[in-house]
Amino acid sequence: MADFIKNVKGFFNKVGTAIKKFFWDVRRKINNVRRRISNFLDKHNLNFANKFPGWAKALIYLSPALIVLVIFTFYPIINSFALVVYQNYNMTNDTITGYTIFGNFLTVITDESFIVPASHTGSSAVINTLIIVFISVPISVLLALFIAAALNSIKPLKNFFQTIYFLPYVTNTIAIGLVFAYMFKTEGGLVNQFLSLFGMDTEGLSWVESGAVYWRSMFVLIFYSIWSSLAFKIMVFLTSIQGIDKQYYQAAAIDATPRNRIFSKITVPLISPMIFYILVTSVIGAFKIYNAIVALFGVTGQPAGVDYNLQSIVMYIYKFIDGSNAGNLSVAAAGSLILFAIILVLTLVQMQVSKKRVHY
Amino acid sequence: MELRLENLTKIFTNKTGIETTAVDKLDITIESGKLVGLLGPSGCGKSTTLFMIAGLVKPTSGKIFFGDDDVTKLAPEKRGIGLVFQNYALYPHMTVYQNILFPLENMDVPRDEAITRVKEMANLVGIGNLLDRKPSQLSGGQQQRVAIARALVKKPKVLLLDEPLSNLDARLRLQMREEIKRIQREIGITTIFVTHDQEEAMSISDKMVVLDFGKEQQYDAPQEMYNSPDNLFVAKFLGNPPINTFEAEVKKGYLTINDKKFMKVDLPDALYDIGMRPENFRVAEEGGFEVDIHNIFHIGRDTMIHFEFNGKNLRALVDSDDISHGQKKVKLTIKSERVYIFDKETGLVTNHG
Ligand SMILES: Nc1ncnc2c1ncn2[C@@H]1O[C@H](COP(=O)(O)OP(=O)(O)OP(=O)(O)O)[C@@H](O)[C@H]1O
Ligand SMILES: [Mg+2]
Numbered sequence: 001m002a003d004f005i006k007n008v009k010g011f012f013n014k015v016g017t018a019i020k021k022f023f024w025d026v027r028r029k030i031n032n033v034r035r036r037i038s039n040f041l042d043k044h045n046l047n048f049a050n051k052f053p054g055w056a057k058a059l060i061y062l063s064p065a066l067i068v069l070v071i072f073t074f075y076p077i078i079n080s081f082a083l084v085v086y087q088n089y090n091m092t093n094d095t096i097t098g099y100t101i102f103g104n105f106l107t108v109i110t111d112e113s114f115i116v117p118a119s120h121t122g123s124s125a126v127i128n129t130l131i132i133v134f135i136s137v138p139i140s141v142l143l144a145l146f147i148a149a150a151l152n153s154i155k156p157l158k159n160f161f162q163t164i165y166f167l168p169y170v171t172n173t174i175a176i177g178l179v180f181a182y183m184f185k186t187e188g189g190l191v192n193q194f195l196s197l198f199g200m201d202t203e204g205l206s207w208v209e210s211g212a213v214y215w216r217s218m219f220v221l222i223f224y225s226i227w228s229s230l231a232f233k234i235m236v237f238l239t240s241i242q243g244i245d246k247q248y249y250q251a252a253a254i255d256a257t258p259r260n261r262i263f264s265k266i267t268v269p270l271i272s273p274m275i276f277y278i279l280v281t282s283v284i285g286a287f288k289i290y291n292a293i294v295a296l297f298g299v300t301g302q303p304a305g306v307d308y309n310l311q312s313i314v315m316y317i318y319k320f321i322d323g324s325n326a327g328n329l330s331v332a333a334a335g336s337l338i339l340f341a342i343i344l345v346l347t348l349v350q351m352q353v354s355k356k357r358v359h360y
Numbered sequence: 361m362e363l364r365l366e367n368l369t370k371i372f373t374n375k376t377g378i379e380t381t382a383v384d385k386l387d388i389t390i391e392s393g394k395l396v397g398l399l400g401p402s403g404c405g406k407s408t409t410l411f412m413i414a415g416l417v418k419p420t421s422g423k424i425f426f427g428d429d430d431v432t433k434l435a436p437e438k439r440g441i442g443l444v445f446q447n448y449a450l451y452p453h454m455t456v457y458q459n460i461l462f463p464l465e466n467m468d469v470p471r472d473e474a475i476t477r478v479k480e481m482a483n484l485v486g487i488g489n490l491l492d493r494k495p496s497q498l499s500g501g502q503q504q505r506v507a508i509a510r511a512l513v514k515k516p517k518v519l520l521l522d523e524p525l526s527n528l529d530a531r532l533r534l535q536m537r538e539e540i541k542r543i544q545r546e547i548g549i550t551t552i553f554v555t556h557d558q559e560e561a562m563s564i565s566d567k568m569v570v571l572d573f574g575k576e577q578q579y580d581a582p583q584e585m586y587n588s589p590d591n592l593f594v595a596k597f598l599g600n601p602p603i604n605t606f607e608a609e610v611k612k613g614y615l616t617i618n619d620k621k622f623m624k625v626d627l628p629d630a631l632y633d634i635g636m637r638p639e640n641f642r643v644a645e646e647g648g649f650e651v652d653i654h655n656i657f658h659i660g661r662d663t664m665i666h667f668e669f670n671g672k673n674l675r676a677l678v679d680s681d682d683i684s685h686g687q688k689k690v691k692l693t694i695k696s697e698r699v700y701i702f703d704k705e706t707g708l709v710t711n712h713g
Contacts, residue, residue: 247449250416255463255514256437265462269453359453 083333091329104334113309114316114335123214123308125316132222132312133286140226141279144233149263151234152241162238169231177295180224184208208296210305217296217303217310225292229285233278240271272358280350287343290314313339361427361517363390363413363550368422370408370574382408384574386422390567393548395541397565397582399558399597405574406554407446410520413552414443426518439518442511446522446554448503450495456482456506457491463514481509484543485536500527505536512543519544519551525560537564558598562586570594592707595635595700601664603635603700604674615701617670620649623696627710635700638664638675641692643682648693656683665690 041047049057059066083089084105087098108114117124151161168176183190184207192202206212207220244267252262268275289312297303301311311319313335320332368386373379383405390396398406411417413424415436423432431439450459460481464474482488485505495503504527511519524540525533541564544551555561561568562582570577570585570593577597578590589595595603610629614621617634639662642648651667663680666673667690676692683690701711 245449247445247447248451250414250436251443251445251449251451253416253436254414254441254443256466257462258466261466266451272453 080333080336083330084337086330089328089330104330105338107331108334108338113311114313118309123310125309125311125313128218128310129287129289129312131218132225132289133283136222136225136229137279137282137286139222140229140233141275141282143226144230144237144278145268145275147230148234148237148241149267151238165234166231168228169235173228173291174295176228177224177292180220180227181208181296184220186211208303210303212303212306214306214308217306221293221296221310224296225286225289228292229282233282236274236278237271240274241267244270269359273360276350276354276358280347283346283350284343287339287346288312288314290318361550362392362425363518363552364388364425365409365413366423366425368409368412368424369420370405370412370417371420381574383412383419386574386576388569388576388579390550390552392550394566395544395551395553395564397561397568398552398554398571399561399568400556400571400577401597402556404571406556406571407522408574409571410443410522410552410554413518414441414520415439440516441518441520442514442516443520444504444507444511444522444524446526448495448507450503450506450510452495454494455491456487456493456495456498459495459506460509460513463510467514477513478509481513484512485509485539501529501532504528508536508540512547515547516549519549520554521551522554523556524553525555526557533560540564559600562598570597572597588709588712589635589700590709592633592635592702592709595702595709599637601638601675601677603637604669604672605633605635606670606672606674607631607704608634608670610701615699617649622649623699625701625711627701631704632710633702633704633707635702636674636694637698638677640694640698641676641678642694643678644691644693646691648691650689650691653688653690656685656687667692 038047052060085099085101086096087100087103089096110116112118113124115124115126117127147165151158151165154161184192186192186204186206186209189207191207192205195205196202204211207216248266248270249262252266257265293301293310293312293315297310299315300309301315302309317332317335317339320328320335365386365388368383369381370383371379371381386409388396398409400406408417412419415431415434415438419432423430425431426439451462454462457478460478461474464477469477479488479491482491485508487502487505487509490498490502490506495506498506504524508521508524511521521540525536528536537560540553553561553564565582567579567581568585569579572593578585578594585594586598589598592605596605608615608617608622609631610616610625610627612629613624613626615623615625615632615634649669651669653665653667654673655666657664657666658680661680662677663683665676665678665683667676668674678692697712699711700709702708703710
C-alpha cells in the first residue's frame with residue numbers, strides 16, 4: 001500500500017515536472033519571438049512605441065479605463081452642472097422655461113425636509129445624514145480597530161473568528177436589514193425579549209414600527225450601518241496590523257511597554273495611512289447612505305405610522321428622479337452638488353488634519 | 361549581575377517537521393560587569409542565543425539565570441535588559457528623540473531627568489544634532505547609534521548587542537568600539553556583544569565565546585584563545601591573515617614534514633592537521649627550513665610572503681627589514697609551542713592547553 005502511494009506520488013511529481021518544463025520552454029520561445037520582432041523593428045526603424053512621448057503612451061494605456069470613466073462618471077458630473085441651471089426642466093418632452101443660477105439651489109435649501117427640519121418632527125434629510133455620519137463612522141472605525149487588534153493577538157481559533165467577523169461582508173445588505181427589522185420587532189423581537197430578561201418592560205416598546213420615537217429608530221439605523229460596515233474595516237485593519245514588522249513589538253516588549261501604549265504608540269501610528277484611508281472612504285460612504293435605510297424602513301424612509309422621516313440626502317435626491325416629485329431633475333442635480341460640496345469640504349478638512357497624524 | 365546559561369538549547373521546527381538546532385547545550389557563566397563577545401559565522405545561533413536571554417525566544421530546554429534568579433520563564437519586559445537589534449528596529453514614525461525617550465516613558469523616571477538622560481546619551485553616541493530626524497532620514501551607521509542610545513538610556517542590568525557596529529565605517533567602528541567599552545566599564549553593566557568580526561571581538565571582549573552550529577567551541581579570554589585554541593575551528597576562525605593549515609604525519613615521535621623530522625612530539629603515529637600562524641614565523645640566518653618565495657607583499661611595517669611548503673601555499677608575516685626586494689628563497693623558523701597539532705577526527709588540539 002505504502003509503495004502504491006509512493007508510486008502515485010512519484011507519477012504526479014513527474015507529470016508536474018513535465019508540465020513545468022513545457023511551460024518554461026513555451027515562455028522561452030515566446031520571449032525569443034518577442035526579441036526577434038523587437039530587433040527587427042529596431043533595425044528597420046519601425047518601432048513606433050519609442051517615438052511617442054511618455055504622456056501619449058500613458059494615455060494609450062489608460063484609455064480603456066478612461067473611456068468607461070468618461071461615459072459613466074465624468075459625463076454625469078458635467079451633466080448635473082448643466083442641469084442645475086435649467087428652470088422648470090421637463091424630462092418627458094425635454095423643455096425648459098429659462099435659465100437660473102441659484103434658483104434650483106434655493107428650492108432645495110428652502111425645501112422643508114432637506115436642510116430645514118420639518119416643523120412637526122425636527123428632522124430633515126441633511127440632519128439625518130449628518131447624525132448617521134458623525135455617530136456611525138467614528139464608532140465603527142474605532143470598534144473595527146479594537147476588534148482587529150484583538151483578533152491579531154489571539155492564537156487559537158484565529159481563522160474561525162476572522163471568518164465570523166467577515167461574514168457580514170459577503171452577506172446581502174437587504175437581507176441583513178430584514179433580519180435587523182425582524183430582530184427589532186415590537187412583538188416577540190429578539191431585542192425586546194432580551195431586554196425583558198433584565199426585567200425591562202418591553203410592552204409596546206417599538207423600534208422600527210409604529211410608535212417608535214425618532215431616536216429609537218435612528219439607533220437601530222446607526223447600529224445597522226455600523227454592523228454592516230464593520231467587516232470590511234476589520235479585514236483591512238487586520239491585514240495591515242499583520243504586515244507590521246514583529247521586531248517593533250519585540251523592541252517594545254524589551255522596553256516594558258504596557259499593552260495600551262503598544263496599541264496607541266506603535267500599532268495605530270504604523271497603520272495610520274490605512275486608518276486614514278478607511279476614515280475618508282467611510283465618511284464618503286456614510287454620506288451616500290441609501291440601501292440601509294431602505295432595508296430597514298422601506299423606500300419612503302418612514303417607519304410605518306410615525307410622523308417623522310429617516311430619509312438621507314441621497315434618498316431625497318432620488319425622489320426627484322423616481323419618487324413623488326419625479327421629473328424635476330434640476331432640483332436633484334442641485335441636491336447632488338450640495339452633497340458633493342459637503343463631502344469635498346469634509347475630505348479636504350480630513351486631509352489637512354491628517355498631515356500631522358498620518359505617518360507614511 | 362552575573363549571567364548564567366545552563367544547558368541552553370533551541371530547536372526550531374518548521375511546518376514540515378524539519379528540525380534546526382540553532383543553539384546546542386550552551387553552558388556559560390558571565391561574571392558581573394564583564395563584556396563577553398559572542399563570535400561565530402553567520403547562522404551559528406548568535407542572535408538566537410541573545411533572543412533567549414532577552415526572553416523573546418523560548419528555549420527548548422535549559423535554564424537562564426540572572427544572578428541567583430531563574431529567569432527562563434520570565435517575560436521580556438520583566439528582565440530589565442537593553443537590546444540593540446541586528447537591524448535596529450527603530451520606530452519609523454518617531455523622531456530620534458522620541459525613539460530614545462520611549463523606554464523611559466515606560467519607567468518611573470521624572471520628566472526632567474528623562475530629557476536630560478536622552479540628551480546625554482545622544483551626545484555620547486554622537487547624534488546630538490540629529491534628534492529631530494526620523495530614522496528613514498538617517499544613514500545606517502546613525503541608525504545603529506540611535507539604537508545603542510535607546511538600549512543604554514534606561515541603564516539596564518544586562519546589555520545585549522547584536523552586531524551593533526556592522527554598518528559603520530572602519531574609523532567610526534573603532535571609535536564606537538572604544539566608546540561602548542568605556543560606557544560599559546563606567547556603568548559596570550554585564551554585556552554580551554555579538555559579532556562575526558573576530559578582530560572586533562578580540563579587541564573589545566573581556567572573554568569571548570566562539571560558536572559553531574550552535575555549539576560552544578571555546579570560552580576564554582581573547583589572547584588565551586588566540587594563543588591556545590582548543591580546536592581547529594577556533595584556530596581557523598581567529599586571526600587575520602588566517603592560520604596556515606596542512607596535513608602532516610607523526611612518525612616515531614617526530615612530526616615529519618617533507619620526509620624530514622620537523623619537531624619532536626609526544627603523540628601516537630597518525631596523520632594530523634597542523635596549524636601555524638603567519639606571524640609566528642621568523643626569518644633565520646642559520647638553521648630553519650628553506651622555502652621558495654612565490655610572492656612578496658609589502659604591507660607597511662610588515663611583509664607578507666607566500667611560499668610553498670609541504671605541497672601547500674602558506675603565508676608568513678615577517679619583518680620588512682629581513683626580506684629584500686626580489687628575494688627568491690628564505691630560511692624560516694617557528695617555535696615549537698607555536699605549532700598547533702590537531703587530531704584529524706575530533707579537531708581537538710593535542711599539544712596545548
Ligand atoms: N524563527 C526561526 N525559525 C526557524 N529557524 C530559525 C529561526 N530563527 C533562526 N533560525 C535558524 O537558526 C539558526 C541560527 O540563526 P541565528 O539568527 O541565531 O544566526 P546568527 O548567528 O545570528 O547569524 P547572523 O550572523 O547571520 O545574524 C540559523 O540556521 C537559522 O536559519
Ligand atoms: Mg544574527
